[in-house]
Amino acid sequence: MTHAVAEPPATRPPGPDERLARQSPLRRLLGRPELGALLGAIALFAFFSLVADSFLQTDSFSTVLYASSTFGIMAVGVSLLMIGGEFDLSAGVMVTSAALIAALTAYQFTLNVWAGVVISLVLTLGLGMVNGLLYVRTRLPSFIITLATFFMLAGLNLGVTKALTGNVASDSVRDMDGFDSARTVFASDVDVLGVNVKVTVFWWLLFVAVATWILLRARVGNWIFAAGGAAGSARAVGVPVDRVKIGLFMGVAFCAWFSGMHLVFAFATVQSGEGVGNEFLYIICAVIGGCLLTGGYGSAIGAAIGAFIFGMTNKGIVYAEWNPDWFRFFLGAMLLIATVVNLIVRRRVERSS
Amino acid sequence: MTEKTSGAAAPLLRLTGVGKNYGNVIALRDVSLEASEGEVTCVLGDNGAGKSTLIKVVAGLHRHDTGTYEVQGEKVAFGSPRDALDRGIATVYQDLAVVPLMPVWRNFFLGSEKRKRFAVMDVEFMRETTHREMAAMGIDLRDVNQPIGTLSGGERQCVAIARAVYFGAKALVLDEPTAALGVKQAGVVLRYVVQARERGLAVIFITHNPHHAYPVGDRFLILNRGQSIGYHAKNDITRDELTALMAGGSELEELAHELDTTAAGTAAAKELRKETLNP
Numbered sequence: 001m002t003h004a005v006a007e008p009p010a011t012r013p014p015g016p017d018e019r020l021a022r023q024s025p026l027r028r029l030l031g032r033p034e035l036g037a038l039l040g041a042i043a044l045f046a047f048f049s050l051v052a053d054s055f056l057q058t059d060s061f062s063t064v065l066y067a068s069s070t071f072g073i074m075a076v077g078v079s080l081l082m083i084g085g086e087f088d089l090s091a092g093v094m095v096t097s098a099a100l101i102a103a104l105t106a107y108q109f110t111l112n113v114w115a116g117v118v119i120s121l122v123l124t125l126g127l128g129m130v131n132g133l134l135y136v137r138t139r140l141p142s143f144i145i146t147l148a149t150f151f152m153l154a155g156l157n158l159g160v161t162k163a164l165t166g167n168v169a170s171d172s173v174r175d176m177d178g179f180d181s182a183r184t185v186f187a188s189d190v191d192v193l194g195v196n197v198k199v200t201v202f203w204w205l206l207f208v209a210v211a212t213w214i215l216l217r218a219r220v221g222n223w224i225f226a227a228g229g230a231a232g233s234a235r236a237v238g239v240p241v242d243r244v245k246i247g248l249f250m251g252v253a254f255c256a257w258f259s260g261m262h263l264v265f266a267f268a269t270v271q272s273g274e275g276v277g278n279e280f281l282y283i284i285c286a287v288i289g290g291c292l293l294t295g296g297y298g299s300a301i302g303a304a305i306g307a308f309i310f311g312m313t314n315k316g317i318v319y320a321e322w323n324p325d326w327f328r329f330f331l332g333a334m335l336l337i338a339t340v341v342n343l344i345v346r347r348r349v350e351r352s353s
Numbered sequence: 354m355t356e357k358t359s360g361a362a363a364p365l366l367r368l369t370g371v372g373k374n375y376g377n378v379i380a381l382r383d384v385s386l387e388a389s390e391g392e393v394t395c396v397l398g399d400n401g402a403g404k405s406t407l408i409k410v411v412a413g414l415h416r417h418d419t420g421t422y423e424v425q426g427e428k429v430a431f432g433s434p435r436d437a438l439d440r441g442i443a444t445v446y447q448d449l450a451v452v453p454l455m456p457v458w459r460n461f462f463l464g465s466e467k468r469k470r471f472a473v474m475d476v477e478f479m480r481e482t483t484h485r486e487m488a489a490m491g492i493d494l495r496d497v498n499q500p501i502g503t504l505s506g507g508e509r510q511c512v513a514i515a516r517a518v519y520f521g522a523k524a525l526v527l528d529e530p531t532a533a534l535g536v537k538q539a540g541v542v543l544r545y546v547v548q549a550r551e552r553g554l555a556v557i558f559i560t561h562n563p564h565h566a567y568p569v570g571d572r573f574l575i576l577n578r579g580q581s582i583g584y585h586a587k588n589d590i591t592r593d594e595l596t597a598l599m600a601g602g603s604e605l606e607e608l609a610h611e612l613d614t615t616a617a618g619t620a621a622a623k624e625l626r627k628e629t630l631n632p
């Protein structure tokens with residue numbers, strides 16, 4: 001190499017760069033997407049502990065955890081999709097669809113309920129794939145596409161259930177083969193150190209762990225961040241952006257399937273009109289947890305903390321003996337506060353780095 | 354759709370009479386270009402001259418409509434950037450170089466992640482390699498975990514260039530790497546262009562600045578309104594001629610456009626256009 005080229009710097013001693021000394025661990029923590037949510041969760045926990053005497057009892061804690069887990073499981077899929085830069089407004093009713101598919105097929109064909117579970121898994125993943133394919137083929141905003149599928153699914157849930165059962169709810173599958181074993185998997189509970197914990201809590205933690213591992217350590221995690229952060233740049237270096245996005249819609253569908261199975265085996269019958277509006281709650285969990293609406297930034301752990309905040313507020317208002325009609329007001333206010341805090345934290349970190 | 358053509362020492366890349374239409378808009382018409390190992394081929398032209406379209410054809414983002422595109426003597430028609438990358442053609446885009454919110458090391462290995470067993474990414478290896486490769490290019494990063502958006506524009510381009518070189522690119526296509534940069538930063542990037550050439554890469558360097566192109570270029574293709582208005586080796590064109598060709602072309606064009614708006618000026622504009630196309 002005869003041309004003048006910038007000299008490589010003299011080999012540095014191993015260890016952290018000396019110019020990093022000024023970055024304190026606190027600042028490093030401030031850069032994490034989960035931080036705003038974590039502070040909010042601590043503040044809210046302290047708040048409800050003070051105003052609601054029964055909030056700190058173990059029974060209450062297990063109720064809060066259960067509420068958190070049912071929304072947290074969906075928030076896992078929804079947060080990954082949001083990091084990938086897309087929305088899914090059909091997520092709420094898709095849970096009901098998944099539950100209805102399992103309950104109706106098992107009952108109508110008098111199958112073992114596990115057959116219904118498997119059929120539901122295949123069909124629900126198919127629904128997610130339809131969302132993804134529609135997005136990839138049309139390039140319409142996912143907001144519009146999933147808004148359309150949301151209404152279509154809501155109509156199908158009601159229409160098909162009424163046509164088959166003459167009722168707005170599916171017939172009970174409680175006495176059918178396999179119900180007990182399926183209930184053990186999807187809707188049982190265990191005592192842990194005197195606290196009654198629903199099995200959904202463990203599944204929730206498992207899903208969060210898997211999603212976090214995918215995001216931070218798997219190749220596809222890199223692709224998810226890139227697809228949401230700058231799809232054009234990602235495509236230019238050979239990332240299969242379309243396949244990643246279809247996969248993310250199917251990930252939401254998988255979570256919807258799991259939540260649906262919990263509904264079936266917790267209550268044995270499924271109300272076909274349920275689920276409407278929940279999609280916004282999942283998005284709120286993800287956003288409180290630090291996911292950017294524009295994609296490319298966020299974490300599954302953040303979404304889990306967001307779901308915990310949701311669970312605490314949902315049940316805390318009851319324990320504080322306030323009128324639960326106010327719940328939605330608090331939810332909206334929290335969303336606003338969380339996003340503003342996230343914004344301020346991120347701006348401060350960006351300016352100082 | 355590949356097919357061998359004869360020719361002992363075919364250049365790494367050869368475009369012959371390539372054209373590209375977007376609907377009824379002809380973005381590129383009958384452009385020919387060669388790029389060989391250890392050479393820098395500069396593509397010059399003002400905004401809207403068709404530089405970006407040409408690059409997108411070379412990089413595999415668009416498929417050409419007419420003409421032939423050969424890689425090492427084989428005719429190709431790429432369906433995606435991945436196809437081009439597999440052939441060793443890496444492209445660094447002005448606006449599509451990196452994902453700003455992602456750490457430097459994730460950007461460096463994006464699309465070609467190094468994996469251990471069971472699809473686990475080898476994060477340590479990727480962090481160290483990124484640091485080492487950037488240091489080898491003279492950029493000593495404080496922290497490869499910082500979002501690449503916090504780097505300067507020149508450094509971002511350099512990460513993208515270092516990435517292409519590291520992954521064994523045979524041809525490097527640079528889309529206006531110096532366009533948004535200050536004088537000093539542009540100088541840094543130009544040094545990497547030379548370094549890539551010294552490493553034996555075929556470099557295609559797109560720019561609208563003849564002062565950036567002339568010092569590093571071996572061949573110059575000048576585009577205007579989607580057509581080639583000159584293709585010269587370095588020894589048959591001087592810097593001043595190149596500048597005149599570039600500047601003259603664009604200035605006369607601008608003048609002709611202004612004259613076009615008045616009825617009386619139309620004839621004069623036609624004359625000027627003729628001159629622009631046949632300098």
